[in-house]
Amino acid sequence: MTNKPQNPMEMALALAEEAARNGEVPVGAVVVHEGEIIATAANQMKALGDPTAHAEMVAMRKALEVVGSGRLAACDLYVTLEPCTMCAGAIAHAKIRRVYYGAEDAKGGAVDNGVRFFNQPTCHHKPEVISGLMESKSAKLLQSFFLDRR
Amino acid sequence: MTNKPQNPMEMALALAEEAARNGEVPVGAVVVHEGEIIATAANQMKALGDPTAHAEMVAMRKALEVVGSGRLAACDLYVTLEPCTMCAGAIAHAKIRRVYYGAEDAKGGAVDNGVRFFNQPTCHHKPEVISGLMESKSAKLLQSFFLDRR
Numbered sequence: 001m002t003n004k005p006q007n008p009m010e011m012a013l014a015l016a017e018e019a020a021r022n023g024e025v026p027v028g029a030v031v032v033h034e035g036e037i038i039a040t041a042a043n044q045m046k047a048l049g050d051p052t053a054h055a056e057m058v059a060m061r062k063a064l065e066v067v068g069s070g071r072l073a074a075c076d077l078y079v080t081l082e083p084c085t086m087c088a089g090a091i092a093h094a095k096i097r098r099v100y101y102g103a104e105d106a107k108g109g110a111v112d113n114g115v116r117f118f119n120q121p122t123c124h125h126k127p128e129v130i131s132g133l134m135e136s137k138s139a140k141l142l143q144s145f146f147l148d149r150r
Numbered sequence: 151m152t153n154k155p156q157n158p159m160e161m162a163l164a165l166a167e168e169a170a171r172n173g174e175v176p177v178g179a180v181v182v183h184e185g186e187i188i189a190t191a192a193n194q195m196k197a198l199g200d201p202t203a204h205a206e207m208v209a210m211r212k213a214l215e216v217v218g219s220g221r222l223a224a225c226d227l228y229v230t231l232e233p234c235t236m237c238a239g240a241i242a243h244a245k246i247r248r249v250y251y252g253a254e255d256a257k258g259g260a261v262d263n264g265v266r267f268f269n270q271p272t273c274h275h276k277p278e279v280i281s282g283l284m285e286s287k288s289a290k291l292l293q294s295f296f297l298d299r300r
Contacts, residue, residue: 049220050211051243061200070199085267086243089236089260093201107272110239114272115265117235122257122264 008032008078009100009133015042015055016080016141022047026141029055029079031063031072038075039063055079056087060094071095080138082109082131088117091127098128102138158182158228159250159283165192165205166230166291172197176291179205179229181213181222188225189213205229206237210244221245230288232259232281238267241277248278252288 008030015028019042031039041058045051056079063072072094080102083091088110091099101111110117111129118126158180165178169192181189191208195201206229213222223245230252233241238260241249251261260267261279268276 045220049218050214051220051245052207052211052214052240057202061202064200064202068199070195070201084239084243085260085265085272086236086239089234089239090202093234093236095201108274110235110272115235115267115270117265120265122235122260124258 008037008076009080009102011037011040012055012078012080013102013134013137013141015040016138019043019055020141020145026145027055027079027081029059029077031059032076032078033063033067033072033074038066052086054084054087056083057090060090060096064094073097076100077127078133080134081105081142082111082113084108085110085115085117088115092117092123092125095125096127098130100130100133102133102135103142104131104135158187158226159230159252161187161190162205162228162230163252163284163287163291165190166288169193169205170291170295176295177205177229177231179209179227181209182226182228183213183217183222183224188216202236204234204237206233207240210240210246214244223247226250227277228283230284231255231292232261232263234258235260235265235267238265242267242273242275245275246277248280250280250283252283252285253292254281254285 012028016026020026024043039062044053076098078100082105162178162180166176170176174193189212194203226248228250232255
């Protein structure tokens with residue numbers, strides 16, 4: 001990582017930058033439990049050959065191993081990009097308390113875009129959502145990644 | 151498994167029965183590639199302490215390892231229960247060709263219920279869906295599981 005992360009979203013951004021250097025879509029995620037970072041991940045779809053290996057999924061699975069209770073009810077998730085439909089579903093299953101995300105994703109997001117899953121009657125757990133945290137840095141990272149690949 | 155499975159959905163049902171015996175919500179999933187079963191899984195949420203370890207997720211990840219191309223575009227998924235929002239998102243990411251499912255899930259399903267993800271503009275891959283395959287057997291298994299637990 002390039003900078004010493006000061007807070008969870010800075011850490012998530014550093015992970016996203018690392019992902020970009022590895023040729024992965026630059027998204028990073030961090031799980032915090034009682035003020036402590038207990039799990040981190042960058043996107044690993046390319047490295048694992050697994051299109052479900054989104055940063056949030058990987059970070060939540062790691063956090064579940066740490067917590068050991070089968071749920072993340074006392075945990076907050078920081079992720080640089082608005083979670084997709086799969087990840088929103090997983091966040092609800094894991095009962096994440098609060099989701100902080102950076103950039104909105106009009107094409108693939110499922111929190112404030114798309115299916116807006118947390119507002120649907122079939123969503124059995126609705127986390128608190130705080131959006132726009134370090135939004136422009138996260139968005140710029142994604143934009144320059146996709147521009148470079150053209 | 152109790153019976154010799156004759157076809158993928160019978161195999162999925164046998165996995166669901168096995169899940170029930172292990173105290174897991176009885177859902178089973180099978181991935182087929184060119185007529186061959188390449189991955190199978192039962193729900194493992196309880197065993198793994200991971201609420202995202204749905205049968206479909208686990209089976210698809212196994213299949214991705216087998217196929218090695220990062221997508222399951224030539225694969226069909228057989229699952230005994232209508233996939234949830236998380237799994238529907240994962241199915242779209244993995245580009246599964248065809249989804250066969252057993253029982254509908256009015257409360258948690260996301261294919262023909264809930265967010266109907268495959269019909270949404272933010273869904274970037276819409277598999278063919280065949281529902282109701284061995285529906286009553288799958289539904290009865292789930293019903294008796296939840297009745298037993300009351």
